[in-house]
Amino acid sequence: MTKLLEIRNLKVTFPTDDGDVKAVDGLDLTLNSGETVALVGESGSGKTVTSLSVLGLHNRNTTRLSGEILVHTQSGSVDVNSAPDEDVRALRGKEVSMIFQDPMSSLHPYYSISNQLSEAYRIHNDVSKQAAFNRSVEMLEIVGIPEPAKRAKEFPHQFSGGMRQRVMIAMALINNPRVLIADEPTTALDVTVQAQILLLLRNLQKEFNMGILLITHDLGVVAGVADQVNVMYAGKVVECGKVDEIYYQPAAPYTMGLLSSIPSVYGKGTGRLSAIQGQPPSLINLSNGCAFEPRCSLKTLVTNANCATDKPLLVEDSAGHFARCHLDLATRKIYGQKVAAKGIN
Amino acid sequence: MLKFIGRRTAYALLTLLLVSMATYIIFAILPFDPAALSCGKGCRPNLIEANRIRLGFDKPIWEQYWLFLSGIFVGRNYGMGDAAFSCPAPSFGYSFNENACVTDMLKQALPVTLSLAIGALIIWIIMGVGLGVLAAKMKNTPVDTGATIFVLVGTSLPVFVTGLIFLVFLTIKWNIIPLNLTGYVSIFSNPIQFLIYFILPWLTLAFNFSAIYTRFTRSAVLETASEDYIRTAVAKGLPAKIVLRKHTLRAALSPIVTMAGLDFASLLGGAILTETIYNLPGLGRMSLKAVYEFDLSVVVATTLFAAAIVIFMNLLVDILYAYLDPRVRIS
Numbered sequence: 198m199t200k201l202l203e204i205r206n207l208k209v210t211f212p213t214d215d216g217d218v219k220a221v222d223g224l225d226l227t228l229n230s231g232e233t234v235a236l237v238g239e240s241g242s243g244k245t246v247t248s249l250s251v252l253g254l255h256n257r258n259t260t261r262l263s264g265e266i267l268v269h270t271q272s273g274s275v276d277v278n279s280a281p282d283e284d285v286r287a288l289r290g291k292e293v294s295m296i297f298q299d300p301m302s303s304l305h306p307y308y309s310i311s312n313q314l315s316e317a318y319r320i321h322n323d324v325s326k327q328a329a330f331n332r333s334v335e336m337l338e339i340v341g342i343p344e345p346a347k348r349a350k351e352f353p354h355q356f357s358g359g360m361r362q363r364v365m366i367a368m369a370l371i372n373n374p375r376v377l378i379a380d381e382p383t384t385a386l387d388v389t390v391q392a393q394i395l396l397l398l399r400n401l402q403k404e405f406n407m408g409i410l411l412i413t414h415d416l417g418v419v420a421g422v423a424d425q426v427n428v429m430y431a432g433k434v435v436e437c438g439k440v441d442e443i444y445y446q447p448a449a450p451y452t453m454g455l456l457s458s459i460p461s462v463y464g465k466g467t468g469r470l471s472a473i474q475g476q477p478p479s480l481i482n483l484s485n486g487c488a489f490e491p492r493c494s495l496k497t498l499v500t501n502a503n504c505a506t507d508k509p510l511l512v513e514d515s516a517g518h519f520a521r522c523h524l525d526l527a528t529r530k531i532y533g534q535k536v537a538a539k540g541i542n
Numbered sequence: 543m544l545k546f547i548g549r550r551t552a553y554a555l556l557t558l559l560l561v562s563m564a565t566y567i568i569f570a571i572l573p574f575d576p577a578a579l580s581c582g583k584g585c586r587p588n589l590i591e592a593n594r595i596r597l598g599f600d601k602p603i604w605e606q607y608w609l610f611l612s613g614i615f616v617g618r619n620y621g622m623g624d625a626a627f628s629c630p631a632p633s634f635g636y637s638f639n640e641n642a643c644v645t646d647m648l649k650q651a652l653p654v655t656l657s658l659a660i661g662a663l664i665i666w667i668i669m670g671v672g673l674g675v676l677a678a679k680m681k682n683t684p685v686d687t688g689a690t691i692f693v694l695v696g697t698s699l700p701v702f703v704t705g706l707i708f709l710v711f712l713t714i715k716w717n718i719i720p721l722n723l724t725g726y727v728s729i730f731s732n733p734i735q736f737l738i739y740f741i742l743p744w745l746t747l748a749f750n751f752s753a754i755y756t757r758f759t760r761s762a763v764l765e766t767a768s769e770d771y772i773r774t775a776v777a778k779g780l781p782a783k784i785v786l787r788k789h790t791l792r793a794a795l796s797p798i799v800t801m802a803g804l805d806f807a808s809l810l811g812g813a814i815l816t817e818t819i820y821n822l823p824g825l826g827r828m829s830l831k832a833v834y835e836f837d838l839s840v841v842v843a844t845t846l847f848a849a850a851i852v853i854f855m856n857l858l859v860d861i862l863y864a865y866l867d868p869r870v871r872i873s
Contacts, residue, residue, distance in 0.1 A: 252776075254773060254777065287779065288779070289776070289779035290778040290779035291779060294777070297773070297774065299770060302770040303774045304771055304774065305789055305792075306793070306867070306868070306869060307866070316788075320784075321779060354869045365774075368778070
């Protein structure tokens with residue numbers, strides 16, 4: 198296992214007339230080869246903003262970035278936040294690739310599939326058009342598109358959503374990148390197609406020994422494919438650890454809320470779906486205290502601190518398992534096990 | 543594709559037939575006697591009747607219409623004996639005010655209007671699209687603000703104001719462009735004279751249109767630039783130049799083909815204001831004069847011509863669009 202990507206104290210801020218929007222506020226993350234790290238959270242928690250920063254896709258004029266995003270390549274490390282544009286461009290699509298949430302709108306409607314795939318290949322490799330076309334067909338075959346040589350000449354609108362996402366994956370992997378960022382890769386797809394795409398990603402990961410940064414709000418997807426999980430809330434990681442720890446031993450009240458919000462297909466249930474009360478906070482002028490405090494059902498149990506004003510730190514509960522909460526470990530364990538037990542039944 | 547063109551051509555012919563019918567019906571309803579008009583004031587009744595027979599206005603309206611239609615294909619003969627004359631096919635009738643076959647009048651006016659429209663089109667596409675792309679690329683800079691001011695001025699000043707301003711300043715006050723007194727010359731006989739003759743009308747027309755096209759291009763480029771597939775192109779590692787040229791502009795500029803085609807068509811029907819200000823003997827002035835003088839065969843002919851141009855340009859734009867946008871090609 199080699200380190201491919203290290204994010205250190207990443208802060209992404211969008212200045213607005215009403216104040217600064219702190220979309221990501223001090224994120225640390227490490228991605229190793231062959232490993233899948235998931236970023237989980239509600240809409241607006243900073244997942245996608247994080248993923249866009251890794252490729253340097255934010256508009257520099259409207260975004261303030263700080264911290265380090267180190268991409269380790271075979272020829273050295275590049276800090277996406279401070280490297281010159283040309284160095285970052287050389288990483289894109291070659292060392293770090295990305296697939297996006299909506300395959301329907303992520304492909305250019307005017308160019309054929311082979312044109313778009315070849316373009317991605319030729320920009321990083323000095324090869325002929327024919328060689329790039331052959332490579333495109335080969336990639337389409339790898340991602341499981343039937344009759345790839347014929348379909349390569351077709352246009353995006355002639356493909357279904359699942360097929361388009363396969364094309365996006367083929368395009369992202371055409372240069373054998375070491376890191377793949379998958380931003381909600383299955384959100385826009387049918388459940389049956391979701392499973393196929395996830396299986397495909399996992400097989401390709403094994404084949405190419407990629408590190409995958411998976412961004413999703415779907416805890417079912419996370420349970421299926423992730424090794425490490427980072428739960429984000431209001432721009433901060435509130436819990437991180439191995440996937441089993443997160444599911445069987447959730448340590449942050451927010452994670453517990455997320456897990457108990459998953460509707461169970463089996464079991465009788467009470468006929469009522471449980472949800473976390475309230476709305477995610479506005480990211481402008483966040484208080485110093487715990488961002489989850491207004492919605493937290495366990496805050497009344499906290500005795501050693503004031504959740505509304507005291508800043509909770511990310512503390513290591515057990516080896517490799519961190520949580521950001523004032524509540525004492527023993528109480529959290531009890532509630533965490535309750536939630537996990539309910540989910541398993 | 544052939545089937546598509548065939549179907550569209552059939553529709554076009556049907557539309558033209560209906561347009562000509564409608565013009566003829568208006569022709570029949572109007573409370574004017576074309577025979578009396580053709581012979582001037584204080585004409586004796588027997589002369590009016592003679593004219594009526596000579597020009598075919600004595601026949602019922604459907605027969606006149608039929609003669610008009612058949613004239614397009616076989617030509618038409620007027621009068622009899624020594625006074626007989628004919629307009630060979632394709633004949634669109636005879637103008638008794640100008641004493642000329644309408645087809646010949648069209649043939650004379652069309653090159654003027656065509657030169658005006660094509661020249662203006664080239665200038666406004668280059669200026670409008672160029673400035674629009676530049677403004678989008680340099681959003682929120684002084685260049686962008688300048689473009690916005692140009693758009694504001696260009697769209698709010700009517701042609702007869704800009705035309706006169708250009709004439710007064712560029713020609714009379716500053717003498718940059720010499721005043722042309724020679725009349726229309728073809729580009730093939732004297733290109734320099736042709737340029738001098740048309741430069742002001744071109745600038746006048748293009749000023750207004752390039753303002754509209756600048757605004758449209760700017761917003762189209764900015765809108766396309768925020769599309770998901772542009773982000774995909776950047777994420778592939780393409781340099782900003784290629785992203786703009788190959789990905790953004792291709793999608794943003796396709797609708798401009800439609801716009802330009804239709805604007806061009808409406809200009810070919812006659813740029814009445816511009817032709818009037820600069821005294822150009824084009825289609826617009828011709829049809830305007832015909833309306834004032836109740837010269838009905840000229841009105842019918844120019845109406846039909848304008849309709850045909852609009853229909854043809856629509857067809858051309860659709861074919862071009864199918865070529866530009868693969869999503870249109872299939873369906």
